[in-house]
Amino acid sequence: MHCAPFIELSRSDLRDKYGLRGALAGVLQPTVALIQPAKLARGMRRVALDCGVRVFENSKVTQVCRGPECRVRTQDGTLTAASVVVALNAWATIFPEIRRGLAVTAAEACVTARVPEILAKLGWSQGPGITDSRRMILNWRATPDGRVEMGKGGGRLAFGSRVAGRFDGGAIRVRQIVEEVALAVPDLKGIDIATSWMGPIDKSFHGLPAASRFPNDENMFYGCGFSGNGVGPSKLIAKILASLVLRRADEYSSLGLAQPLQGTFPREPVRYLGGRCVLAAMNRHDQLDHANQSAGVLTRWLVSKMPGSILPGTVGDDGNAALQEHIPE
Numbered sequence: 001m002h003c004a005p006f007i008e009l010s011r012s013d014l015r016d017k018y019g020l021r022g023a024l025a026g027v028l029q030p031t032v033a034l035i036q037p038a039k040l041a042r043g044m045r046r047v048a049l050d051c052g053v054r055v056f057e058n059s060k061v062t063q064v065c066r067g068p069e070c071r072v073r074t075q076d077g078t079l080t081a082a083s084v085v086v087a088l089n090a091w092a093t094i095f096p097e098i099r100r101g102l103a104v105t106a107a108e109a110c111v112t113a114r115v116p117e118i119l120a121k122l123g124w125s126q127g128p129g130i131t132d133s134r135r136m137i138l139n140w141r142a143t144p145d146g147r148v149e150m151g152k153g154g155g156r157l158a159f160g161s162r163v164a165g166r167f168d169g170g171a172i173r174v175r176q177i178v179e180e181v182a183l184a185v186p187d188l189k190g191i192d193i194a195t196s197w198m199g200p201i202d203k204s205f206h207g208l209p210a211a212s213r214f215p216n217d218e219n220m221f222y223g224c225g226f227s228g229n230g231v232g233p234s235k236l237i238a239k240i241l242a243s244l245v246l247r248r249a250d251e252y253s254s255l256g257l258a259q260p261l262q263g264t265f266p267r268e269p270v271r272y273l274g275g276r277c278v279l280a281a282m283n284r285h286d287q288l289d290h291a292n293q294s295a296g297v298l299t300r301w302l303v304s305k306m307p308g309s310i311l312p313g314t315v316g317d318d319g320n321a322a323l324q325e326h327i328p329e
């Protein structure tokens with residue numbers, strides 16, 4: 001039997017159970033899990049090693065020589081392989097075939113000092129993970145060691161979708177993130193921040209990931225375009241990639257996501273300049289929404305230029321059986 005995917009929460013539930021005194025409405029998704037990403041990466045490494053996979057950490061790939069047999073060069077050695085899978089997130093824009101289909105922006109996050117007394121007051125000892133309905137989505141959660149971790153997408157944009165070193169280091173919008181979370185949870189107003197970070201996001205035109213073969217290479221494949229939501233979907237994309245690499249015609253290789261990146265972003269400098277205007281407009285629209293004010297014509301027009309999320313017709317119906325497997329009972 002399937003659980004109800006969404007449970008409507010009353011304003012008193014939001015206030016009394018979750019400390020969300022500034023929230024107008026909310027839904028609970030009881031089947032959602034919170035994941036500690038470092039533990040996930042270490043767990044996947046352990047499972048891969050148990051399966052006999054050899055893992056080469058700290059081995060930067062410097063060149064991929066394409067052909068009937070691929071050669072992957074690193075600083076310390078070269079690997080030959082029958083097939084290569086490019087699963088590099090925003091760094092995949094180094095490949096010209098992928099670059100036009102992805103825009104690279106930053107997701108930023110910060111974590112507070114330890115505040116167990118505030119968490120106890122809010123009743124957050126068992127979660128939950130919370131996200132709001134802004135266009136520039138905001139999320140936050142309690143950590144097991146008594147802190148609050150908060151994050152937001154739609155940060156810095158990369159010219160030419162080049163990652164280089166522009167996404168290393170601390171978050172730029174820490175104050176904004178804390179202020180926005182405090183609108184919903186006033187107890188977190190002005191809270192001390194212990195550290196912050198950011199990373200690049202591979203925003204695809206439709207906001208959906210894609211898994212495909214490179215257009216002119218029989219044995220080169222890619223999976224990317226998670227648009228900042230890749231932790232769960234990367235498992236499904238990995239299954240699709242496995243089927244594509246092994247040339248299996250099965251429920252995964254026939255899924256709607258098993259297709260090339262759809263849509264292209266404009267060429268530079270329009271992509272960068274236009275993207276900055278659209279991001280600024282989305283931010284302004286969110287702020288006006290929160291102040292219960294309407295955005296002007298120009299802001300609304302710019303917001304309408306943001307490539308959408310899931311558009312009708314972008315995901316086929318054929319793969320429903322495989323998708324069902326990922327809906328928890």
Ligand SMILES: Cc1cc2nc3c(=O)[nH]c(=O)nc-3n(C[C@H](O)[C@H](O)[C@H](O)COP(=O)(O)OP(=O)(O)OC[C@H]3O[C@@H](n4cnc5c(N)ncnc54)[C@H](O)[C@@H]3O)c2cc1C
Nearest residue numbers: 060061088089091107108109198199226228229230231232
């Ligand atoms: C601050 C932040 C918060 C996020 N929060 C969430 C969230 O709450 N939920 C969610 O679902 N997603 C979130 N994401 C997005 C999520 O991290 C990604 O969608 C997901 O990690 C994508 O998985 P991936 O395997 O495609 O890429 P990654 O996990 O990014 O792995 C790509 C790897 O390729 C490596 N690499 C790059 N170039 C080279 C090279 N030349 N040689 C060798 N290796 C290379 C990189 O070092 C990296 O380890 C967040 C991202 C950030 C930055």
